[in-house]
Amino acid sequence: MELMAVNGDTAIAYAWKQVNPDVVAAYPITPQTIIVEAFSDYVADGEVDTEYVCSESEHSAMTICIGASAAGARCATATASAGLALMWEMLYVAASMRTPLVMAVANRALSGPINIHCDHSDSMGARDSGWVQLYGENVQEAYDQSIMAFRIAEHPDIQLPVMTGLDGFIITHAIENLQALPDDVVKDFVGEFKPKYPLLDVKNPVTMGPFDNFDWYFEHKYQQVEAMNRVPKVVNQVFDDFEKISGRRYNVVEPYMTDDADYVVMAIGSTAGTLKAAVDELRAEGMKAGSVKLRMFRPFPEKEILEVLDGKKAVAVMDRAISFGSSGPVFPEVRSAMLDAKDAPRVVNYIYGLGGRDVPPADIKNVFRQLAAGESEKINFMGVRV
Amino acid sequence: MKIADFVDKPQRLTSGHRLCAGCPEAIIARQVLLATDKPVVVANATGCFEVSTTVYPYTAWAVPWIHTAFENAAATVAGVESAYRVLKRTGKVTEDIRFVTFGGDGGTYDIGLQALSGAVERGHNFLYVCFNNEAYMNTGIQRSGATSLGAQTTTCPAGTCIPGKKEFPKDLTRIIIAHDIPYAAQASPHNWKDLITKAQKGFEVEGPAFINTISPCPRGWRYDSADSIQIAKLAVETCVWPLYEFENGEYELTAESKRIAEGKKEKKPVIDYLKTQGRFRHLLKEEWTPVIEDIQKNLDERWERLLKLVSL
Ligand SMILES: Cc1ncc(C[n+]2csc(CCOP(=O)(O)OP(=O)(O)O)c2C)c(N)n1
Ligand code: SF4
Numbered sequence: 112m113e114l115m116a117v118n119g120d121t122a123i124a125y126a127w128k129q130v131n132p133d134v135v136a137a138y139p140i141t142p143q144t145i146i147v148e149a150f151s152d153y154v155a156d157g158e159v160d161t162e163y164v165c166s167e168s169e170h171s172a173m174t175i176c177i178g179a180s181a182a183g184a185r186c187a188t189a190t191a192s193a194g195l196a197l198m199w200e201m202l203y204v205a206a207s208m209r210t211p212l213v214m215a216v217a218n219r220a221l222s223g224p225i226n227i228h229c230d231h232s233d234s235m236g237a238r239d240s241g242w243v244q245l246y247g248e249n250v251q252e253a254y255d256q257s258i259m260a261f262r263i264a265e266h267p268d269i270q271l272p273v274m275t276g277l278d279g280f281i282i283t284h285a286i287e288n289l290q291a292l293p294d295d296v297v298k299d300f301v302g303e304f305k306p307k308y309p310l311l312d313v314k315n316p317v318t319m320g321p322f323d324n325f326d327w328y329f330e331h332k333y334q335q336v337e338a339m340n341r342v343p344k345v346v347n348q349v350f351d352d353f354e355k356i357s358g359r360r361y362n363v364v365e366p367y368m369t370d371d372a373d374y375v376v377m378a379i380g381s382t383a384g385t386l387k388a389a390v391d392e393l394r395a396e397g398m399k400a401g402s403v404k405l406r407m408f409r410p411f412p413e414k415e416i417l418e419v420l421d422g423k424k425a426v427a428v429m430d431r432a433i434s435f436g437s438s439g440p441v442f443p444e445v446r447s448a449m450l451d452a453k454d455a456p457r458v459v460n461y462i463y464g465l466g467g468r469d470v471p472p473a474d475i476k477n478v479f480r481q482l483a484a485g486e487s488e489k490i491n492f493m494g495v496r497v
Numbered sequence: 498m499k500i501a502d503f504v505d506k507p508q509r510l511t512s513g514h515r516l517c518a519g520c521p522e523a524i525i526a527r528q529v530l531l532a533t534d535k536p537v538v539v540a541n542a543t544g545c546f547e548v549s550t551t552v553y554p555y556t557a558w559a560v561p562w563i564h565t566a567f568e569n570a571a572a573t574v575a576g577v578e579s580a581y582r583v584l585k586r587t588g589k590v591t592e593d594i595r596f597v598t599f600g601g602d603g604g605t606y607d608i609g610l611q612a613l614s615g616a617v618e619r620g621h622n623f624l625y626v627c628f629n630n631e632a633y634m635n636t637g638i639q640r641s642g643a644t645s646l647g648a649q650t651t652t653c654p655a656g657t658c659i660p661g662k663k664e665f666p667k668d669l670t671r672i673i674i675a676h677d678i679p680y681a682a683q684a685s686p687h688n689w690k691d692l693i694t695k696a697q698k699g700f701e702v703e704g705p706a707f708i709n710t711i712s713p714c715p716r717g718w719r720y721d722s723a724d725s726i727q728i729a730k731l732a733v734e735t736c737v738w739p740l741y742e743f744e745n746g747e748y749e750l751t752a753e754s755k756r757i758a759e760g761k762k763e764k765k766p767v768i769d770y771l772k773t774q775g776r777f778r779h780l781l782k783e784e785w786t787p788v789i790e791d792i793q794k795n796l797d798e799r800w801e802r803l804l805k806l807v808s809l
Contacts, residue, residue: 133580133587134576134579134580136579160583160586162580162582164576164579165619166615167611167612167615168611168612168615170569171572171575171611171616174565174566174569174572174573174575175576178540178563178565178573178574178576178579179576179579179580180580181563181576182538182581182584183589183590184579184583200566201566201569204566310538310561310563311577311592311594312561313538313561313594317562319562319564320563320564321552321553321556321564322548322551322553323553324553
């Protein structure tokens with residue numbers, strides 16, 4: 112294993128170099144740009160076999176990946192914010208055509224007003240498009256997930272695109288230690304891409320992306336449902352296999368000090384790290400605090416959430432995005448999971464960090480204190496001037 | 498080239514599609530697909546042709562075919578062709594494959610122009626064929642950037658104040674040529690020899706090729722299904738749709754258009770063409786005579802401009 116000091120974007124480009132995808136198509140957008148810049152260096156130096164297509168838009172980047180994947184190529188792309196929004200139409204096509212693409216999303220706020228900093232509005236907006244969604248906490252996880260994503264997407268039982276989120280600037284631009292795996296280990300781990308019905312098999316012609324009427328559309332959507340239902344099993348297998356080569360253990364839901372906790376706060380992405388630090392400090396003060404990192408948002412790991420949260424006194428779900436007219440997007444899912452609990456805690460929502468607003472540990476500790484004091488509203492807006 | 502050379506070739510687009518009777522889109526596609534004996538992969542934009550040839554669980558396609566969305570047929574084929582490049586290089590694909598894209602004028606002149614421009618600029622090796630039926634037919638005859646001045650569509654109807662579409666069509670072929678594309682042409686299904694020759698060149702040239710075909714639509718243009726080919730021919734004879742090609746940086750007129758330029762064939766007045774179609778019927782009223790004059794004047798100017806570009 113090689114120890115490197117890199118930012119999250121560079122770590123992803125490095126992972127891709129080791130995976131050596133057949134086709135990468137992308138379009139620059141902050142805070143993702145470093146990925147495509149770093150990867151183009153590898154292409155320029157002949158370190159990969161990849162056909163690298165500098166598309167004229169994100170819509171085309173996603174389309175090129177879909178076309179290439181349908182043709183039988185292993186593909187990757189990366190985007191953020193407005194770029195993901197421009198892909199929106201094609202995200203659905205990628206999932207329904209069962210093209211096992213891998214996409215890094217450098218999570219960033221959406222306009223307007225225009226803002227380049229971190230929140231999860233972009234990938235949460237793509238929530239219903241049929242992609243598997245994983246989120247990492249730091250540079251190491253961004254790298255590890257980029258490698259595992261190929262195995263998950265391309266698994267014969269799945270054949271669905273996978274999106275891996277990394278918090279814009281917080282992970283994309285911060286330089287951290289990275290334990291990179293050796294090239295041959297990564298190569299063996301991802302294996303060879305074996306497309307099921309490649310378009311370029313001209314001897315066995317297939318019609319891909321036909322017109323579907325009401326007589327079949329619903330069945331095709333149901334097949335996507337079934338594929339999603341198979342994801343947790345495959346993800347856990349891939350996590351097990353990855354632990355064997357890296358020594359690093361991943362889970363779809365990652366609890367911290369929750370066993371005896373009364374109060375639990377949940378988050379996705381880099382904030383999960385801040386949460387652990389806050390838990391440590393509160394434990395030192397005597398509070399029975401715990402936290403949960405949600406790694407996989409789609410499919411939603413309801414069973415695991417239920418197991419971790421049942422019997423707690425109160426739970427706060429932190430959302431770095433908002434569904435206007437409702438709540439944060441993660442909150443209703445957790446609440447709904449808890450309806451099946453014997454001993455359900457009160458579950459409240461904290462909307463935080465929109466547009467890259469800082470999330471200091473003191474604010475997080477405040478969330479725990481409000482939870483313990485029963486002072487939290489159903490929906491709370493952390494640190495906003497009203 | 499003799500028609501007998503083609504009759505025994507395998508049908509790549511088979512019978513059983515659901516295009517309207519007399520729709521030239523199938524005729525054009527068949528002519529194009531006859532132009533190469535190499536394996537082909539087809540990409541298609543959303544539109545009449547796509548929905549009619551692939552109603553699941555049926556398909557009229559005997560060759561690999563892909564559709565992803567409306568505005569991105571060129572990006573779709575760019576992806577397929579990129580995969581081909583790398584898989585060929587790494588030895589996973591061994592056949593010598595050709596790539597062809599079909600799109601309507603809506604999916605080419607309007608919403609798909611960006612993807613097409615990008616794919617041409619990047620030099621992907623594919624032939625793009627536009628079926629120009631001068632409107633969005635699949636959604637029920639709405640105007641496009643290719644619709645003629647004075648034509649009626651459901652979004653530019655002729656009223657008491659406005660005589661149908663107010664603008665002249667955009668000249669997409671010239672826009673694509675401005676990319677310095679290796680090969681571009683205008684063609685018409687009535688002259689199969691000319692069209693197939695152009696498609697052959699398009700398939701064989703290194704890099705992108707573009708063929709814009711006139712594709713009369715009995716539904717949208719309001720004429721009898723049997724007249725499609727005759728109307729396509731009239732479009733050429735009136736210089737509404739000049740036949741020409743752009744190759745190695747040079748323009749050249751072909752077929753009837755060349756003969757008209759050389760004075761060997763009569764250039765018919767546009768009224769002969771307008772009269773054949775219900776979409777222009779309102780223009781025959783006396784009050785709209787100036788519109789017909791405008792159309793004729795614009796066609797003459799465009800024709801003269803083209804003559805300056807060609808090396809006769
Ligand atoms: C983004 C998007 N906008 C609109 C549509 C609806 N739509 C489908 S086909 C079509 C028009 C097709 O017209 P054209 O490209 O000229 O092909 P034709 O059917 O006339 O052959 C439209 C507007 C769509 N599918 N996608
Ligand atoms: S509406 Fe026009 S273009 Fe569409 S299938 Fe019918 S004839 Fe062809």
